[in-house]
Amino acid sequence: MTAFLIRRTLGAIAVMWAVATLVFFMLRLVPGDPIAAMLADAAGPEAEAALRAKLGLDQPLVVQYGLWMWNALQGDLGASIYGSNQPVRTILAEALPRTMSLALLSFLVAVVIAVPAGIISATRRNTPADAAVSLGAFLGLSMPDFWLAILLIIVFAANLQWLPAIGYVPLSESFWGWLEHLILPSIAVGTAFSAIIARMIRSSLLEVLKADYMRTAKAKGLKERAMLWGHAMPNAMIPVVTVVGIAFALLISGAVVVENVFAIKGLGRVLIGGIQARDYPVVQGAILVISAFFVFSNLLVDMLYGALDPRIRYD
Secondary structure, three states, rough: HHHHHHHEEEEEEEHHHHHHHHHHHHHHHHHOOHHHHHHOOOOHHHHHHHHHHHHOOOHHHHHHHHHHHHHHHOOOOOEEOOOOOOOOOHHHHHHHHHHHHHHHHHHHHHHHHHHHHHHHHHHHOHHHHHHHHHHHHHHHHHHHHHHHHHHHHHHHHHHOOOOOOOOOOOOOOHHHHHHHHHHHHHHHHHHHHHHHHHHHHHHHHHHHHOOHHHHHHOOOOOOOHHHHHHHHHHHHHHHHHHHHHHHHHHHHHOOHHHHHHOOOOOOHHHHHHHHHHHHHHHHHHHHHHHHHHHHHHHHHHHHHHHHOOOOOOOO
């Protein structure tokens, strides 16, 4: 296991370096010049050259890349080239807790809905309960998250006035304020993911329930609950864990549309705003953080494989 973790850690570092390198050079290929966008049309070549030199954009690309990579290794992701030159670390530090909070609560909503729904659908195949779960999963996958978000705002914020419609309150200020501002967005985001996970649990569990060892356990007189939780679920969870890991990483990357609907300035909104403004340091820093979460999620999934199935070894 130790050798496996070392190999995967080195591989993760290589992946993040490759992602950072690709993003750095591909951003420079996007049409448009941030200097021209920042300056007024009346600005002369002298002002443009001075600003380009101030931001370090007058140097060759290789030099810019080397400086940025060296600073990134020391934890310095640069500063935004717009506004007050705010450090990228500060921008990400403000946005990341909001996205993490939304992702964790959305993930919790998805799991709470999906696990019982998937088990009921698999153990009661071709029954009204199975049909109801399948219909709910179909609706969950079909509904756009922004449409569900607007519907939740109309019902619970505008009409019933139970929950706030927009905004975000940090957890450090108020737990209940933090929670009530995230209930509606987490339901809007988690519903679609719960449908995906429920369908995967149903499919995987049905395959396991048909296995010979399950019939043998039933012939021995093992209780249905013990068969389900002691034999079926651990073996059915391998593909489910893979999907859950990918889903969580996608949640971390930011539910951009839902964040905009609820006016939550999370990582997704920061990334989209940076791309639209050609703010190179912000985009590079945001993608680096997102790629780190994807790599960490994949590593965690690989480690869970061995915990769920003792037959899996990393030799």
